[in-house]
Amino acid sequence: MPADLPKSRAPSIRDVARLAGVSHQTVSRVLNNHPSIRDSTKARVQQVMDDLQYRPNRAARALSRGTSRTIGVLSASSSQYGPASSIAAIQDAAREAGYYVNTANLTSVDPETIEAALDHLMLQSVEGIVVIAPQMRVFDVLEQLSIAVPYVTLQSTGSLNEHGLSFDQISGARAATRHLIDLGHRNIYHLAGPQDWIEAEARMRGFLDEMGAMDVPTTAPILGDWTADFGYHAGRELLRVRDFTAIFSSNDQMALGLMHAIRDAGLSIPGDVSVVGFDDIPEAAHFWPPLTTVRQDFPELGRRCMALLLDDISPGPGEHREAIIPELVVRASTGPPAF
Amino acid sequence: MPADLPKSRAPSIRDVARLAGVSHQTVSRVLNNHPSIRDSTKARVQQVMDDLQYRPNRAARALSRGTSRTIGVLSASSSQYGPASSIAAIQDAAREAGYYVNTANLTSVDPETIEAALDHLMLQSVEGIVVIAPQMRVFDVLEQLSIAVPYVTLQSTGSLNEHGLSFDQISGARAATRHLIDLGHRNIYHLAGPQDWIEAEARMRGFLDEMGAMDVPTTAPILGDWTADFGYHAGRELLRVRDFTAIFSSNDQMALGLMHAIRDAGLSIPGDVSVVGFDDIPEAAHFWPPLTTVRQDFPELGRRCMALLLDDISPGPGEHREAIIPELVVRASTGPPAF
DNA sequence: CGTTCGAATGTGCACGGTCACAATTGTGGA
DNA sequence: TCCACAATTGTGACCGTGCACATTCGAACG
Structure with missing residues (x-):
């Protein structure tokens, strides 16, 4: 048995080739499943690769393949x-x-x-x-x-x-809005995401579109930052006037903060205020009350x-680009308005 | 002006070298901030690199440097x-x-x-x-x-x-447990993370250690899976017996599910049951009630x-390996037990 | 003005794969 | 048996960068 030289370098295809008694190119072919390789040769090379614990060097491959x-x-x-x-x-x-x-x-x-x-x-x-x-x-x-x-x-x-x-964020937002309108709400606020965010924009548009289509007067959406903290503070501000019976928040975290503020004010959900979120994060079902929201399959x-x-x-069979339709999940945070 | 050949290949250091009238090695030196480069040379090379929008090829660099x-x-x-x-x-x-x-x-x-x-x-x-x-x-x-x-x-x-x-997860868990004991609780459950998880293990150990140190009898921890859903179902099971006044959950999500179950059963938090979580996720402050938990600075x-x-x-100045001490954040989900 | 020495720059090859092409081997049909 | 042709394998160059070493340059010095 030849001395197993303790080289510090990791084995390369040339090392494998030498031990397997083939050319480095043949080893490369084995690596890439080239069709024209005799089974016996392939097996032999594979064996040596296993013995040496050979790992192809990604950098080298990337360099050479471009x-x-x-x-x-x-x-x-x-x-x-x-x-x-x-x-x-x-x-x-x-x-x-x-x-x-x-x-x-x-x-x-x-x-x-x-x-x-x-x-x-x-x-x-x-x-x-x-x-x-x-x-x-x-x-x-x-x-x-x-x-x-x-x-x-x-x-x-x-x-x-x-x-x-x-x-299709727009139709998701429309569904949420429609849900509130169908319940009888007419004074609905929208707590939107940050300006400049495409999805915030889309959800806001969905809200405004649906409100317009149903001929419900709207107030300007409030621009938030997606956090529960913001939802809480926005809620406190809104409640000083209290000219609404429902709020559609553009994500679940802000909805959570919102509900916190509403309860802090001694109001009930959905008795006094209905709240709808967006995303359906795994925790949403366990909020108090469980949150009505729009599910996104992230x-x-x-x-x-x-x-x-x-x-x-690398153009392949062509992917289906049709939109994913989000689904409205109705839970306990929404109900008809009290008068 | 020489024709700007529209090569498909991205420019390499040799392209830069040719245009700057230096050797490829000089370009390499500029790239690596070699000390011995005349400022004028450096500037000239840099200029050409900018003109060509030259980007070093990472694969080549990785290969060469090993x-x-x-x-x-x-x-x-x-x-x-x-x-x-x-x-x-x-x-x-x-x-x-x-x-x-x-x-x-x-x-x-x-x-x-x-x-x-x-x-x-x-x-x-x-x-x-x-x-x-x-x-x-x-x-x-x-x-x-x-x-x-x-x-x-x-x-x-x-x-x-x-x-x-x-x-130091253990002392975090001990602090949480101690908090409950100090409030007067003696029948405390622990909702642990999945078996085999080191952090779940550590928190459980902290809980058991503190309970032992304070001479409070313990029941076997329940092994969960970190999800709010699990917390909810575990809560429902536990409430069928109701021989406890406090629960320490090893993360906030399970604590949320737990609180959901407790409210579902018509009990109040912390009046009937106190709940402590672990992690202090940003939402925890807005749970209902706001969750007492252990903050981790992820x-x-x-x-x-x-x-x-x-x-x-690459051994450097030697990093400070001392432990981070988690901090107990007391909110409204814990209070003295009712008798 | 030649010498010396460090700074600045150039030369050639190695890194570990893949590619294009050449060479060899193997197989079936005339 | 010999040849065409496909299957299989080998050879050498190349990808873009960094390293070791050689070379040139320039200034200070005797």
Whole structure:
């Protein structure tokens, strides 16, 4: 038995080749499932690879192929339930497709930060980008930098450009609004997401559209920041006037804060005020009272998004781009208004 | 002006070198801030790089240097608030240090899945791994595979091995338990996390330790799965007997479900039952009633974890490994027992 | 003015794969 | 038996960057 030289370097295909008595190219063929390899040869090579615990070097492969098999994710508020579950789904889908995922977080939304994050991604020669913080501004920067790779976004309205995955937020918001109107509410407030966020915009539009269609007078939506804290403070402010019987919040966290403020004021839900949220986070069913909300299937969204992007990178069978229709989940936080 | 040949390939250092009238090595030196470069030369090269929109090729660099500057994150339940915020912090810290992060999700905990996820990470030649799903089993697999790179874990007790970052979960849990005992409770249940999770184990230990130290008789903890749904169902079961006045839940989500069940049974919180959670997720302050809980600084945890790992990869000034002490946040969900 | 030495720059190759092409082997039909 | 042709395997170059070493430059010094 020849001495097993204790080389410090990890084994390469040439090491495998030498021990298997073949050329390095043959080893490469085994790695890539080339059709024309004799079974016996393949087995022998495989055996040596196992013995050596050989791992292909990704950098070398990327360099030589000129392709990184990495996609980038640009995300804001990635610790929130929605984005986080989408990211997880994207990662799983990517891994399944043999891709790697690299995430860059947006801590703020000024152009410099966005550009820095994009730079970080581009530096890794990503082949595509998924944008999860669909702020208008991000797209401006994307367009302006004339990004050289395909990109898609989650949670857009689908109307922005060809890159968006249509999740029909508008009809989700309309359904929620319609639910309140059907119950008999006429004085309804809308607690919207931050200005500049595409999904906040879409939900607000859905609200306004439905109110308009049903001929119910509206007040200007309040722009929030998605947090429960904001919902609480907004609620306190609103309750000083108390000229409404229902509120549609554009996410569940703000709805939670809102309900907190309403109870603090000694009012009952839904007796005095009905509340509707958006997202259906897993906790929503256990809020007090359990929250009526609009369910979004974030993981499915992530998967679809990934499929879309992969299709852009290397056109395949063509993905179904039809919109996902969100579903209204009626729980105990809504009821007819008291007069 | 020479024709600007429309090459399809991205510019390389040699392209830059040619246009700047220097050797490719000089360009490389500019890239790496080599000290011995004449300012004028440096400026000229930089100019050409800007003109060409030159981006260094990461794969080539990794191949040549033999280092990927990538760290891997192995994570379970990455869509939950705690892990998600830690991951975000890790990514930020890594980016700041010039590292890239690649995440692999664990959808289940059987050895094959863990091994596959690790494989995925190793295939990218990561230089270090952060384990966020600190299940015992994961460590077994890690040890067994004799992973060739340093790794650290969040949220361990610090006692497991030298890889753990000490977040003193035990004293956090003790503080929570002590709070209940001090209020006068003597019949206290503990709703623990899943078996095999290190942090669940640590919190349980803290609970049992404190109960023992204060000479309060204990019942066996109930093993949950971190979800609000589980908390709700566990609560319903427990209330059929109702031989307790307080419950310490090992996370906020389960505490939420628990409170839901308690209210469903027509009982009041904290009048009939006091509830304590763990984590202090942003929503906890707006639960009904606002939840007494133990605050964990997840972002700080992520940052520290990253510092530790980077220090392992290339020993530096030596990081402070002292434990983070969690803080008890008393809100309205706890009070003295009614007799 | 030649020498010396450090600063600044250039040369060639290695890294570990893949690609294009060449060479060899194997198989069936004339 | 010999040849055409496909299946299988080998050869060498190349991807873009960094390293080790060689070379040139420039200023200070004897």
